[in-house]
Amino acid sequence: MLGITSMAAAASSSLLLLFLFANAALPLLALNQDGLHLLDAKRALTAVPGNALADWNPRDATPCNWTGIACNAAAVTDVSLPGLNLAGPFPAALCRLPRLRSLDLSGNYIGPDLLAIARCRALQRLDLSINSFVGPLPDALADDLPDLVYLNLQSNNFSGAIPDSFARFPRLQSLSLVYNLLGGVVPPFLGAVSTLRELNLSYNPFSAGPLPPQLGDLSDLRVLWLAECNLVGAIPASLGRLASLTDLDLSTNALTGPIPPEVVTGLSSAVQIELYNNSLTGPIPTGFGRLLNLRGVDLAMNRLDGAIPEDLFRAPKLETVHLYANLLTGPVPESVAEAPSLVELRLFANRLNGTLPAGLGRAAPLVCLDVSNNAIEGEIPPGICDRGELEELLMLSNALSGRIPGALGRCRSLRRVRLSGNRLAGDVPDAVWGLPHMSLLELNDNRLTGGISPAIAGAANLTKLVLSNNRLTGPIPSEIGSVSKLYELSADGNSLSGPLPGSLGGLAEMGRLVLRNNSLSGQLLRGIRSWKKLSELNLADNGFTGSIPPELGDLPVLNYLDLSGNELTGEVPTQLENLKLNELNVSDNRLRGPLPPQYATEAYRSSFLGNPELCGEIAGLCGSNGQSRLRGRTRSSARFAWTMMFVLAAVILVGGVAWFYWRYRSFVGSRNSKLERAGEQRSKWTLTSFHKLSLSEYEILDCLDDEDNVIGSGASGKVYKAVLSNGEAVAVKQLWASKEEADDSFDAEVRTLGKIRHKNIVKLWCCCTHASNKLLVYEYMPNGSLGDALHSSSKAKAGLLDWPTRYKIAVDAAEGLSYLHHDCVPAIVHRDVKSNNILLDADMGARVADFGVAKVVEPKSMSVIAGSCGYIAPEYAYTLRVNEKSDTYSFGVVLLELVTGKPPVDPEFGEKDLVKWVCSTMEQKGVDHVLDSRLDIGEFREEIVRVLNIGLVCASSLPINRPAMRRVVKMLQEVRAPSRDANLLSTPCYYYEDAASDQLSTSV
Template sequence: MRLLLPLLLFFHLSQLAFSLNQEGIYLLEARRGLDDPGDALANWNRRDDTPCNWTGVFCSPPSSPSSDRIVTSIDLSGKGLVGPFPAVLCRLPYLASLSLSDNYINSSLPDSALRPCASLSHLDLSVNNLVGPLPSALAALPALLHLDLSANNFSGPIPPSFAAFPRLQRLSLVNNLLTSTIPSFLSNVSTLRELNLSYNSFTPGPVPAELAKLGSLEQLWLSHCNLTGEIPPELGRLAKLANFDLSTNSLSGPIPATLTQLSSLVQIELYNNFLSGPIPSGFSKLANLRRIDVSTNQLKGPLPEDIFDAPLLENVHLYTNQLTGSIPAGVSRASKLVELSLFRNQLNGSLPADFGKNSPLMSLDLSDNLLSGEIPPSICDRGVLEELLLIDNFFTGSLPKGLGRCRTLTRVRLANNRLSGEVPAGMWGLPHVSLLELKGNFFSGGISPAISSAANLSNLVISYNQFSGSIPSEMGSLSKLYEFSAANNRLTGPLPSSLGNLSELGRLNLCNNSLSGELLRGIESWERLSELTLSYNDFTGGIPPELGDLPVLNYLDLSNNILTGEIPVQLQNLKLSKFNVSNNRLSGSLPPLLASQAYRNSFLGNPGLCDDLPGLCPVTPGGRKDGHAFLWLLWSIFILAALVFVVGVAWFYWRYRSFKRSKLGMDKSKWTLTSFHKLGFSEYEILDCLDEDNVIGSGASGKVYKAVLSNGEAAAVKKLWGTSKKDGDNVDQMVDDLFEAEVATLGKIRHKNIVKLWCCCTHMDCKLLVYEYMPNGSLGDLLHGSKGGLLDWPTRYKIALDAAEGLSYLHHDCVPPIVHRDVKSNNILLDGEFGARVADFGVAKAVEAIGKGSKSMSGIAGSCGYIAPEYAYTLRVNEKSDIYSFGVVILELVTGRRPADPEFGEKDLVKWVCSTIDQKDVDLVIDPKLDMCSKEEIEKVLKIGLLCTSSLPINRPPMRKVVKMLQEVSADKPNKPEKRHGKLSPYYHEDASSDQGSII
């Protein structure tokens, strides 16, 4: 009896231990093959009878009281699972739906693993790391309706077996590494409703005309597929097609008139191709059409008269073509029109007088055309207009009074027209306007005191008009004002002292007016001011010494005024690329560091200035005393004697340096210097500092030296690696390319958040780049080094915003736009106040040089952990690549971690942050060195970083929007939900609105 009792107990426990049904056993076997770092599947318990209550497992109800529930669906998307595809799941006999999307499944997908999945109708393996060829066995699954393999690393051609899907309705292979051409045999899958093949490096080839056989097709998405040739007219037979997207290819020829027969069409996307000829008429027949985008092509001829007559039309983007003629009157009848972008064409004539009366316009961009007449008074009658961009046209007349009541406006750009009259008073004070650009017109009247209500105004550009009167003191309340440009007007009176309160002011240009009084004192708040231009006015009094304390001021022009007194010695503290105080009444001696030939044209026309240094100032007849000449003679003799002594002492030293440098090809007489700013040093000083003791860094492209110059300034000198004979022409060409890219990019850039390239020096194969010196080094070194604790959250936030503004300038304000291609924390340099500058442009490219029709880049430019997924796969670069890399920098600032860390395993920083937030808590990703009092602000910035690192480039916001979102964080404003009046595709919802015209 004693022996029987333990046996019975053991038997009972064994029954409990093995009570899990067979389906649960299969699932546990699948879990054993996967790494689950976040314990997302922690409740998969072998002691349960069935797996129906487990995470991600769904069962059908029992068919009878005595039957078991059966597993029909598994959804483990976004669980952070790592490992090979769990083939054992296909043993579940009734499994109809399987989603492993957004994990780290990193194997191939063999045919043998899929054949048992006979019941599958829905298979979603998107956003993983699957490799190898597409499995042919997928087409043999008899019940399969939905197949999504997008955002993986599948390679090779689409297999011929894919012609044999018996019931497939949705096929998505977006963003893989597929090659060969798009096969025509896909037309055999007659049940297809969606065909999504975008973002693949197919061999250049045509759009298969056979796709017209897919009578049930509702979505055809073939963007970024290397398509060539003409659009097949046969596609006009796709009667059920709602979304037609062939954008960003190399298609040519006309837009087929048959496309106007697509009666179900909701949106048509043909932008960024080489399409030519006229736009066909007939789109008005499309009762469901909401969006048409054929921008950035070579279309010619007039706009069809009926193009705006489609009853549901919301968005029309036809910009950057060669369209001519007038805008059809039907535009004023478009009752649903939200966005209209026609910039960069040759359109002429006037706008309909009632334009805007019947349309809920939110964005209107007609810039860079030949349009004339008045701006319609009803342009904002519906009260929702946000962007009004009419740059570079011939509009005349006064501004509609209704614009002064259009409180939704955020951007107004009317530069370079022939507008006149007074600006409506209410327009000065619109509460949401961030940019008001009226320059290059004939506006008159004054700046209204109502401007105090413009709480969001950051750029006020009203130069080259006829504005008069004084600058109202209310401007001092514009806490976000960065630029105030009112040059070449008729403004009078003194500068209001309230301007000293503008802590965000970066650019103040009031030249060529009739302003008077003394220059402002109490300007300590101008810490971001980089440009101050007050020339050609009637200012009196002395130059404020406080100007010398402004940390980033590098452009100072006070010429042609009535200024008196001495030049303050504090001004020599500034790093000036432009300095001009000519044609005033200044007197006295020059500050020592300004008494340089580099500034010889800065002091002209000041008769009483710098008598002791006549070479720098004009000699006025009778203005010198005889004693001055004698003193100058004695001073010259003393200098000559000192020079003889110095030369004698240093002769052997210089002989040694000359010998040493001759080995490096540094014969000073043969060096060529090209300057991009006014310099206070020569190439000889730079060469003398190229000593190993001065090396402060070394990288793949060369060494960096710190050069302390005779004028007290410091410079950073990058010496690109030279080439040896064994290196060959390829390496030599690479060095030349790096040098040319850096010079071509930085030589023409002027922005406070881009590192300044002072000059370059060349001699044979030796090339030097001379930059402003950044005393706090790189963000990467400081953030991940022993001094990382110095960077508190306000400093990190400032660095993120500064860097974002620098990249935004490259992407949006440079013509053509520039892609950096190697954004990382080590390429963000910090000045003495931890202001950030984007640096290292050795691999930067102008967008027009890598745009449509160009080949992929020959290799991956960028650094591990920062490279956007699609860049690594396709080697195609655009602004979205930079945005992804900048998002990684934001994550570094928030987490304090490197982009690649052994602790992450096979993940990078982006995937680690996403999986940790999904499975645990956001607190675990925030750098513990940061004060959690700023947690709310840190989380907002973290969200911006995650948005920038979206796996699909189309979901990443443009840099200008990133800047705006970061600024809103500082203003403690809640992030507004994204408006969805743009793209209607479920994959592409970025607003393609423009911001063209003059650089601001």
């Protein structure tokens, strides 16, 4: 009986254990097979950010509610995981999902090859754009994926020719291979894929070849984009058979010959036609007016000649017309005044003549009109802004006459007005001076009269006012002080009179003040210390009196000073020795007395001529009468001076002894008190180390007591040099922002640099914290920043930067950024790449530094713009979207700095930045005019040009055109051993669309 009981108990225990085991296993066994395949795919990725796929829960019955997953009857049909920073090889387990129809892994770091995709045989849509795939396109893709309708592989690194097998896709409707490294020619066999509706091969380095006429057989084609595909020869007339085509882009190639009339008349569904930046010749064909859906035509930057067809503007929906930089002649057609939808008309840099249609602007909602650099005569159409939407009116360098229309004063939408280089006369309407949104008013080189109106007080956004070489009279109104954003005021060559208004001295943004050759009088302004950005001051050839203000010597960036041809008196202030002047001219005044020692040299002779009583060691500078008077005054005061010297010496001796005794007693007492307080405070500091380094917080804090240790400062803090007890030097950054800002910057740098280990990224040794005080301790870079070395006036620093050194710096910095973008998980965007944040070690090796605004890449916009002026990518300024391409743009600007030696923004560039200045100067004068004159170019010229062009590619205005930093590193390495495919000697500049206004300035 006992045995039976024992057996029953044992059986019960076994059943209980089996029940518990089954219940424990149930959650794992509940997930269906598709879910298990997805978990396998997740494990295959080498890096998945923390919360990217956090809801992929193995305890769920199905994966149908997981991030990026869509199902039909519990079977997975769609996987969509774009922009999640997933990294690793292509997850082959996804191809075990039997009903997978759509796969989107775009915007990640998946690669390197695509062979595993062959098993996803049920796929209809595949998007692997913006990833890290390399090598040739899979040859069997068309055979392995017979149901494929949509294929997007753009923005990878696929190379080699497009396989012949791509002609065998049976159902493919959309093919995008844009921005890869594809070679061969644009294949004619794609004309056999009869189902195609979209074909985009743009921005690939194909071999030079013709545009295949077979593409005209694609009767269902809606979109044909072949921009920058190295196409040569004529546009085939067969394209005119594409009656369904809405978008045609053949821009930026080397196409020649005329535009076939068939291409215009046959594209009956066309919405956008872009043929710009080729070498097309002949007249513009007629027939555009019959295209009922046409919205945009861009034929700019070709060699088209003849008249603009009258019917072009009769297309009922036409919005934008770009015909600039051609050889067009004749007048602007009258039909342009009747175009009901015209928003943008750019006709600059042609040979147009005649008058503008009187009704231009009355019917069309014009936003931009640019007819600059032509030979257009007559008056500005009075109703040019009748629709009230005009923002840009650009008519410079024509032969326009008459008055500026009074109606422009009611055009409150205007932002940029450039009417220089014409024959305009009469007064400027009062209301035009005070337009509230206008940032640029350029009226120079006309025949305008009257004065600057006090209404200018309303121009709250005006940054540049250019009035030079007119016939303006009267005073500069005091209301000019209300234009708080004004950077440039150029009104030289007029007849302005009266004193300078005191309000002018309060314009903190003023960078350029040119009032030469007027009839201004009175004394020069005092109290001008707010002019912290003033780089050029030219008041020559007026009637100014009084002395030169010593405050001029306190202006930190002033490098051009011309006060010649006035009635100035007194001595030359010694404070002017504080300035680093490229140009100094105070000649032809009534200055007297000795010159400051810095200027009393032969090099400055021409700066002081025409001042008879001004004396220095320059032979012949002083007139003989001036020297006699000076010697007479010296003799008469000599005895008095000696007597006063003896009395003064006695007073100083007695006072000095008393002061020294008092200071000694005070020092002893305060030193003891200070040491006590310091010991109490230092005990509260916390040191966190990230590397092995023998130091204490006391050594670090000691360096902060001496301002002589300051080696730099920036937006986020002041940097000190600290020499440790072991003789090693470190750099200490003390954050000085508000508490919230300091915490954000401190946390960003600690999170970023604390875990990074790379030879080209500055090392963060440790950090120290106490309450709201934050200190970051870095390795010390003895040669400072690249920006300081490039742009410092010190010849010693500039001498360190020969071309081999600059090239090494470029490669080092590129490798550091490449590490952040491609090897950190998740990827890191620096967001403030600039020459001042690239530090140089003892061997002139480069390290990327300052991660105060760095961010982990996330698929969202930032709330504020980070970065520095001249380095910020164009799209970042208006979208605030953070990605690696923003850093690539900034690095491109740094490369241009290395080649040109110029800063990213400079008054020399006018409205341009460095990128546009380089392109426009190369276009007008050639590449040699942008290379740094301090470089010994010699045998390095070819290398320098290659790096220049890499910089321009990186600084492309379109993010899709910018290479990944990993690719940039390779391109830079190939500068010294270029591959056969590397074409880095051809200039990648394309005309900027506002080039007319900027004398054909250019943009990538």
